[in-house]
Amino acid sequence: MSETAPAREAWGSRIGLILAMAGNAVGLGNFLRFPRQAVENGGGTFMIPYFIAFLLVGIPLMWIEWGVGRHGGQRGHGSIPGMFESIWKHPVAKYLGVLGLFMPVVVLIYYCYIESWTLAWTWFSLTGATQGLDTEGMRAFFGSYVGLDNGTVHGAWVPFVFFFITIVINFWVVSKGLTAGIERLAKIGMPVLFIFAAILVVRVLTLGSHDVMVDGVVQQSSPVDGLNFMYTPVWSALASPKVWLAATGQIFFTLSVGMGSLQAYASYLTKKDDLVLSGVATAATNETAEVVLGGSLAIPAVVTFFGVAGAVAIAKGGSFDLGFIAMPLVFNQLPGGAVMATLAGVMWFGLLFFAGITSSVAMATPALSFIEENFGWSRKRTAWLLGTIAVLLGMCHLIWYTSGFLDEWDYWAGTFGLVVLALVETILFVWVMGPDRMWDELHEGAAMRIPRFFKFVMTYITPVFLLVMMAWWTVQDAIPTLLMEGKPAAEHPARWASRAVMLGILVLQLWLIKTAWQRRVRDGKVVA
Amino acid sequence: MNPLALAFMAGAWIFVLGLTLWSFRKLMKPEPSHEPLPPPGSIP
Numbered sequence: 001m002s003e004t005a006p007a008r009e010a011w012g013s014r015i016g017l018i019l020a021m022a023g024n025a026v027g028l029g030n031f032l033r034f035p036r037q038a039v040e041n042g043g044g045t046f047m048i049p050y051f052i053a054f055l056l057v058g059i060p061l062m063w064i065e066w067g068v069g070r071h072g073g074q075r076g077h078g079s080i081p082g083m084f085e086s087i088w089k090h091p092v093a094k095y096l097g098v099l100g101l102f103m104p105v106v107v108l109i110y111y112c113y114i115e116s117w118t119l120a121w122t123w124f125s126l127t128g129a130t131q132g133l134d135t136e137g138m139r140a141f142f143g144s145y146v147g148l149d150n151g152t153v154h155g156a157w158v159p160f161v162f163f164f165i166t167i168v169i170n171f172w173v174v175s176k177g178l179t180a181g182i183e184r185l186a187k188i189g190m191p192v193l194f195i196f197a198a199i200l201v202v203r204v205l206t207l208g209s210h211d212v213m214v215d216g217v218v219q220q221s222s223p224v225d226g227l228n229f230m231y232t233p234v235w236s237a238l239a240s241p242k243v244w245l246a247a248t249g250q251i252f253f254t255l256s257v258g259m260g261s262l263q264a265y266a267s268y269l270t271k272k273d274d275l276v277l278s279g280v281a282t283a284a285t286n287e288t289a290e291v292v293l294g295g296s297l298a299i300p301a302v303v304t305f306f307g308v309a310g311a312v313a314i315a316k317g318g319s320f321d322l323g324f325i326a327m328p329l330v331f332n333q334l335p336g337g338a339v340m341a342t343l344a345g346v347m348w349f350g351l352l353f354f355a356g357i358t359s360s361v362a363m364a365t366p367a368l369s370f371i372e373e374n375f376g377w378s379r380k381r382t383a384w385l386l387g388t389i390a391v392l393l394g395m396c397h398l399i400w401y402t403s404g405f406l407d408e409w410d411y412w413a414g415t416f417g418l419v420v421l422a423l424v425e426t427i428l429f430v431w432v433m434g435p436d437r438m439w440d441e442l443h444e445g446a447a448m449r450i451p452r453f454f455k456f457v458m459t460y461i462t463p464v465f466l467l468v469m470m471a472w473w474t475v476q477d478a479i480p481t482l483l484m485e486g487k488p489a490a491e492h493p494a495r496w497a498s499r500a501v502m503l504g505i506l507v508l509q510l511w512l513i514k515t516a517w518q519r520r521v522r523d524g525k526v527v528a
Numbered sequence: 529m530n531p532l533a534l535a536f537m538a539g540a541w542i543f544v545l546g547l548t549l550w551s552f553r554k555l556m557k558p559e560p561s562h563e564p565l566p567p568p569g570s571i572p
Binding site: 014018044045047051224227228229231232233234255278280281284285288290291292295298447448 | 532534537543544545550551552554555
């Protein structure tokens with residue numbers, strides 16, 4: 001087969017590229033998921049498997065995805081189906097690539113819904129809506145927002161408005177194009193995110209001691225207790241496979257690998273562009289946001305005002321409880337009264353919003369490129385079409401959030417699917433292309449040589465790590481999740497509907513791939 | 529702070545901040561510029 005590669009857009013600057021890539025990686029998980037994972041999986045000792053997974057899976061996958069993306073982009077493909085076919089000249093390759101369209105679209109839709117919460121809570125912080133609420137009041141406030149049928153605090157229309165605004169902002173940014181939209185957003189959003197986070201970290205770590213009631217006894221608690229709680233090592237955790245898999249999973253989520261969005265961004269690179277050092281810089285920026293900033297915010301702040309036991313109790317409902325219930329409670333108790341509560345709330349939810357939007361615009365890119373390149377639609381028209389679909393399908397999440405509709409998408413596309421795509425792309429890029437060609441491809445235009453040890457890691461260790469992870473997750477989680485074990489019978493209809501919608505998206509995308517390739521052959525872009 | 533917790537936190541911070549600073553310092557380094565040589569015979 002021979003292909004012609006049309007001219008494509010390019011990144012305006014190297015710093016713009018790295019900020020956009022890092023923006024893609026830095027998301028809500030850096031500030032909400034990481035601290036919980038560390039606390040639940042051995043505290044300080046969690047950092048050992050975490051950094052080992054970073055070196056053996058995270059960084060290698062980062063290079064692989066940049067390599068897959070640039071290789072495909074050079075041949076005119078901005079999304080995974082074409083990228084896979086450019087590596088593996090087999091009719092099945094493009095259909096395997098559906099994973100790289102399916103995951104970002106599915107995750108984008110529910111991620112935008114979560115992102116809309118951060119926008120809503122920024123507004124609530126500004127208007128003082130959460131000030132003066134106690135723990136139960138804050139729970140009711142959150143519950144009323146996500147459970148539309150329980151409109152004790154919010155009218156049911158409120159979440160729809162914030163969701164709609166979030167989608168409009170997202171697709172307005174992507175409709176502007178690579179440099180005027182995505183790159184500009186990253187150049188504004190990432191510095192704002194880091195500045196807000198740094199200010200909050202300084203404020204949290206200088207809070208001093210506060211009285212906390214523990215079992216009827218008043219005790220002193222401070223941010224240092226929170227850091228102790230988070231980093232005190234539990235050595236026995238190192239012997240637990242669950243901890244190692246949790247660490248690898250966290251590296252996966254935090255670096256946004258296995259999604260299809262990094263490859264879409266990398267497709268705009270040229271042969272002269274470095275991807276080795278840029279990949280490391282992107283991963284390192286994300287790690288700084290996660291370990292230094294994310295690790296020093298929620299847990300130390302909540303422990304200071306509620307003690308370790310209180311923090312555990314508040315966060316028992318998950319990361320969202322930590323971010324949307326516990327943190328506003330902390331802000332209400334900061335010295336400085338209503339002004340400080342407003343400022344801290346705006347900064348916290350503002351930084352979460354920027355963390356979210358710089359990731360969600362990246363998730364929109366693969367589908368956008370696919371339609372644009374294969375069906376000749378303009379970027380603006382494609383963006384608004386996808387935005388409309390996101391609004392319509394997103395409604396399901398708003399309506400059935402409390403029935404587990406979102407959980408199904410989050411598990412199959414946002415968790416399990418990531419490992420599947422990462423494994424498939426690693427096999428194609430390393431084994432089908434061949435380790436030597438892969439190595440040469442990565443070093444085209446590179447500003448530094450990758451230590452040779454990583455060639456062995458990428459060829460053998462990374463795929464084995466991914467295989468083990470997939471097998472473990474299949475046995476531990478995928479089968480029980482598929483069978484809906486432990487889920488209330490009342491949720492089953494919504495969960496089945498959720499799966500049916502996902503299946504519909506998958507089938508539609510497979511059909512689009514088939515149609516696109518028929519058009520390519522017809523237009524002479526692919527000669528069979 | 530518990531010394532072991534402090535050691536783990538410091539180690540994690542040093543690793544990620546070090547990697548970030550190292551990579552950005554290397555990235556920001558301007559490419560070596562190659563000044564054109566003077567024409568042959570122009571140097572006495």
